Structure formats: C-alpha cells, structure tokens
Amino acid sequence: MRDIQQLKEIARQLRIDIVTMVYNAQSGHPGGSLSAIDILTVLYFGGFLRYDPTNPWWEDRDRFILSKGHASPALYSVLAKVGYIPHEELNTYRKTKGYASDGYSRLQGHPAWQGNRHGTPGAEASTGSLGQGLSIAIGQALSGKLANKNYRVYVMLGDGEVQEGMVWEAAMFAGHHKLDNLCAIVDNNNLQIDGDIRQIVNIHPLPDKYRAFGWHVIEIDGHDYNQIINAFEEATNTKGKPTMIIAHTVKGKGVSFMENNFKWHGVAPNKEQYEKAILELSAGGV
C-alpha cells in the first residue's frame, strides 16, 4: 500500500521549494506549479514512474514530459527530491550562473532536455513553448513500441495549453495509433494568463472531446491522493487506447492568497508574501 500521509508530506515540502525558488529568482510561475505538484508527487514517489536518478539515460525508464513548461519549479523540485540534482542547485533557478558545464544554470526558466547543454538531468524534453509536449510524448511512446520496450510515457498539459491546435493533431494521432503506453494529464485549473478559460476560449467538454478522439478518459480531483493513485493504476491497466487524466485542480493550491487567482500565474512573491506563504505551508503539515 502507498502511504498517502507520506506522499502529502513530500508534496508539502515540494511546495515550499517551489515558492522559495520563485521568490529567490524573483521570477517564475507559482500558480501552475502548485496546482500540478500533487500529481507529480504521486507519479514520482507513488511507485508509478520507473526511473533511476543515478542513471538518467537508462533506456527502459518511464518518461515524464512537462508540456506546460512554465511549471518548471514543480519539476525541478521533484528532480532535486529524488536525487537527479542536488537540492542546493534549486537556488540557480532562472539565474545566470549555475551547474552546467559552461557555468550557466541547468535550471533554465523553462525546462531544457537533459541532452541539452543547459538541460536538467531527468528532464525528458525542452518545453516552454506551449502545445508541443504531447507530440513529443507520442514520439517517445512510438519509439518504445518499435523497440519492444515496455516503458511508459507520461505528459502533463495545462488546460489553457489545450487551446493550441497542435494538441489536437497529436490527440488524433495517439488515438489512431492506440498508444496505450501513453498517459496524458491535463492540469485543469480553469485559468490561463488572461483569466478564466471558460470566458476566453472555452475548451470544454474535454472528456467528450478526448473520447471522440479515441482516448480512455478519467476525471479526477487532482489534489485527492486516492483518486490520483487510482487514475494512474487505471491508466497502466488500460490496453488499446491512450489514457487522458483530466485532473480538476486549484491554481496556486496550498498558498491561500494565490489560490484561484490568475494574477499569480507568473509573478514572484515579495518578502512579506513569501513569509506568509512559508508560514502557511509549514503549519499546513498535512
């Protein structure tokens, strides 16, 4: 059995790392990192993603791609926690100097692939320009099938990101090719930069759309650990179709004044706000 209390404790620590990184850099995207982190926690610490931080290029590893690359603090905090990178490296996020071979940072504003000169060990693709991750995940999933490997590919998209046409070109292809080694997650926090997605250009009903494209669709509360665990289990057991997990989440989750407020998409907290956030997250021990 998975220890949910333990997972939640990990996520609490990761939330502190996320807010701290953005505060230290005075730049970055806290809202979408905080909405995504419970799902990433279950994926990396709940026994679903198979990986080896001592061997980032292990051929049989499962892949996770953060298509909504601006949530890089969420990914970087996880990669540090599992040991791909040292924890103190998180201080180099969005800074000029860091741990890359040429002295620059390996924690770029948006993730760079681990094969990139400024990439992060454990990062499976360069993202940041929205809409590209699902297609990349498909390529990696196809390659696994071609090589008779049983690794799985996971990819997380933002709900605003789903407005990109390329996402639907990819959805059509994955359904057509019955890529059951592919699992996508939409971080459905209802917000994009300019406001509420349902008011800007509505993407819903999402489940019906993906079903029509040949996907197995699961809808969950993206902060409910039992539901996240069950969804990943169901995805793993689903044959003959790619799986789409539509996770209903709260942007800024865990920091009261950031929750459900699109203004916290891409701004850093000041000192006072940072201290308040840390206080909440420290007290908020599950």
Added chain:
Amino acid sequence: MMAVDIKSLPKKALRDTYGEVLVELGKIDPDMVVLDADLSESTRTHKFHEAFPDRFFNVGIAEQNLIGIAAGLAYTGRTVYASSFAIFLSGRPWEIIRQQIAYNKLNVKLVASHGGVSVGQDGASHQMNEDISLMRALPNMNVIVPADSVEMEKVLKKIHWIKEPFYVRMSREKFPIILPADYEFELGKGYVLKEGNDVSVIACGVMVSMALQAAYELEEEGIDVEVINMSSIKPIDRELIVKTAQKTKAVVTSEEHSIIGGLGSAVAEVLSEECPTILVRHGVEDRFGISGPAWEVMEELGLSVEGLKKKIKQALDKKSKC
C-alpha cells in the same frame, strides 16, 4: 545631436506606448480590430480591450488561429493588429503569415513584444533572436524595430494608414528615450542621431541608445562615432548606408537579434552590392540565450555598451589594416 550620457535619460517601455496608441487609433478608426493570444496584459493590448471590448478578440493560446483570423478580418477590409511575444507571433505561425498576410499583402500589423534576449529569466525558449530574419525574408512584409517610445508612437501613427503588412518589434524592458518629441518616422529612412567621421554604428531597438552611450564614452578616447538609427529594416535606407560608409569607411551594425539574417545582414547586403566596406556585426552570436535577469543576460551575451565599444574598436582596427 551631440553624444549623450544615456544613463540620465528617462525611460519607458515601448509596449506601454503601444497600449496607449492603440486606444487613440481606436477612437479615430472604427474599422480597426485588435487580436491577442492570452498575453494581452504583457503586450498591453488589454488597454484596447478595456476601451473597445467589441473590437478586441482574445483567441486563447492558439497563435496559428490568431494569424488566420487576422487574415480573414483583413480580407474584409479591416485594419488588424495581432500581438503576442515575438517568439509566438513570428515563429509558431510563420508559414500562415507567409501564405496569407505576406502573399496577399494584407493590412495586418503584427506587433510583437518580448523580442530579443532582454526577455531575461524566461530563457532561450522565449528569447526570440531570429524574428527580424524570418520576417525580412518575406516578400511584401515591412519590418520596423523602433528605438524608443517616442519612435514607437510615431511608427504606429504612420503605418496605421499604410494598408500593407508590417512586423513591428518591441522588447520587454524600458528603453531610454533618446529621440526628440518632434522626431518624424519615415518608412525606409534611417536617422542620423550623431554625426561622426571615424566609424559608423548602424543600430536598431535598444542598441541605438547603447550606441549613443558608446559614442559618448569613445569621444573621450578621441574616437568620433557616427550613430544611425535604422528602425526601418525593411525597406532599408540604402542611400544613407552607402553615404555613411563612404564617409567613415568602417561600419558596425548593432541589434538585439542574431547576427545572422537581421539588421547586420541587411546592411551587409547593401554594402557588398554598392560599396564594399569593413563591417563588424554586433548582436547575438550564433547561439541560444540563457535565463537570468534581463540586463545581466544582455551583458553576458555582449549586448552592452562595453560589448559594442569592443566591436567599434575591432572595426577601426580592421580599417587601419586595410
């Protein structure tokens, strides 16, 4: 104009001017429509949205659709503005821009914010250093890179009435205001900001103010620099380029853009055809940017007054050996 210490000048972001002028134009031109792709606060088109909610459309995160819709609106005779970050406005939908807006010479103004590496922390994925090159290659496309907010306003008020495609490129940061209030922008014309006899710097965007500063500092070393603002990159002022080259016999181009395909290349084309001259291109070398605070990244990539002074001296050195 004399060389000036730009550090003392007031600053303003071009995108702030863009938002204000859009509203002014909206009042006098009822046919005008503005589009954005989920970056309206950053590009400042939200100002137009607030003033004219019926004539503003946010297409969401869908830049190809943005351009397609802009084209459709323009086919029906409207003046259309479409904005996003330079990378997403010129990069993602490039082929649609080519097929619709350039090929049909449509009345669409593509106004990009966040050009170049001064985007800073967002990093290489968001730092567009190839847009001038991409846009300049398109037949029918006019390409303008204003030097400050005064010029931004003059550019918009002039090109609004020219029923042709334009790509106007802004950066994110505030630029020093270097042009006088009575400055007039003319399409296809460069502007001599400071006359000089030893070497010519032809610059665009924020590098124009840095060129002025470099000229000011080099004056003390006895180097007399001519500074030209070449905001109109296409069409370009061939006559002025030849004239300054014939006078100083050494040219440095300077831009917050790749040295491949942008202003440097445009000037090189003119010089090689008309009057081969020593040329040094100052800009982003053939590489990607990095994350970091805007001016730190600029400095790191050599896009600073010091970096430009080095290139100016290189040009003088080459000239002396020629």
